[in-house]
Amino acid sequence: MRTQSPAAAPATYPAGPDDGMTAVAAVDLVKVYGSGDTAVRALDGVTVGFARAQFTAIMGPSGSGKSTLMHCLAGLDTATSGRALLGGTDLTTQSDKVLTRVRRERIGFVFQSFNLLPQLTAEQNITLPLDLAGKRAETGLFAHLTDVLGIKDRLSHRPSELSGGQQQRVALARALVSRPEVVFADEPTGNLDSRSGAEVLSFLSSSVRDLGQTIVMVTHDPAAAAYADRVVLLADGKVAGDLDRPSHAEIADALQRLGARR
Numbered sequence: 001m002r003t004q005s006p007a008a009a010p011a012t013y014p015a016g017p018d019d020g021m022t023a024v025a026a027v028d029l030v031k032v033y034g035s036g037d038t039a040v041r042a043l044d045g046v047t048v049g050f051a052r053a054q055f056t057a058i059m060g061p062s063g064s065g066k067s068t069l070m071h072c073l074a075g076l077d078t079a080t081s082g083r084a085l086l087g088g089t090d091l092t093t094q095s096d097k098v099l100t101r102v103r104r105e106r107i108g109f110v111f112q113s114f115n116l117l118p119q120l121t122a123e124q125n126i127t128l129p130l131d132l133a134g135k136r137a138e139t140g141l142f143a144h145l146t147d148v149l150g151i152k153d154r155l156s157h158r159p160s161e162l163s164g165g166q167q168q169r170v171a172l173a174r175a176l177v178s179r180p181e182v183v184f185a186d187e188p189t190g191n192l193d194s195r196s197g198a199e200v201l202s203f204l205s206s207s208v209r210d211l212g213q214t215i216v217m218v219t220h221d222p223a224a225a226a227y228a229d230r231v232v233l234l235a236d237g238k239v240a241g242d243l244d245r246p247s248h249a250e251i252a253d254a255l256q257r258l259g260a261r262r
């Protein structure tokens with residue numbers, strides 16, 4: 001394990017978050033749910049950048065703010081203060097209408113529960129974000145993704161006719177086919193057996209190498225996080241660690257130390 005690689009975005013920004021290497025970033029991000037005595041400070045001044053063409057896992061104890069951070073960076077939730085930057089766009093100052101377009105056109109999502117539309121075929125699910133944006137897939141990308149993901153002969157099937165692993169592979173193709181600036185994956189292997197989960201993680205990691213995709217994944221599973229180039233640890237709404245290409249054992253150890261600190 002190294003503490004810093006040349007490709008890794010620094011946790012703070014000597015050159016500023018618009019340094020051209022950073023796909024998405026939080027700058028002193030604060031999120032408070034509720035008010036008065038019942039207020040919860042889910043994010044307590046998080047500053048972290050996620051480099052282009054890198055696979056980062058976000059980990060931390062339950063309630064540490066992982067989902068809140070991802071939701072603020074994806075324009076699904078609004079921060080209380082600070083900045084959530086996607087490329088040069090500060091999501092915290094955008095209207096709901098702009099945020100809807102940003103989510104549809106600039107971000108790919110992969111969820112634990114697949115979130116495919118049941119009435120559409122696999123192919124229609126994959127092309128839906130492009131269809132909504134009135135765009136076509138980059139030449140060859142649809143064929144490449146469906147080939148690599150092994151779903152070419154399943155394209156006319158509906159989700160109910162596919163296994164969980166196949167459904168998640170359809171969701172991966174949907175997330176990547178528009179070449180989004182970042183793919184956010186929320187526990188993408190949470191509903192899969194270990195073999196299907198390993199296939200999904202291998203694909204995510206190869207899409208960084210082969211397509212230059214930027215991926216940010218929230219996970220509880222150290223084995224899943226070990227596929228990432230970098231692991232950012234959260235605790236109590238703050239960044240509590242930043243590991244460069246850690247092994248499974250190093251991740252498990254860091255999580256244990258965080259748990260013991262509480």
Ligand SMILES: Nc1ncnc2c1ncn2[C@@H]1O[C@H](COP(=O)(O)OP(=O)(O)OP(=O)(O)O)[C@@H](O)[C@H]1O
Binds near residue numbers: 040
């Ligand atoms: N809508 C909400 N209203 C009030 N409090 C919330 C809300 N969403 C999250 N929280 C609180 O904010 C804190 C951070 O929650 P968050 O879901 O981001 O953590 P997490 O690290 O993703 O947790 P887990 O691993 O259990 O999914 C927790 O204390 C949680 O109870």
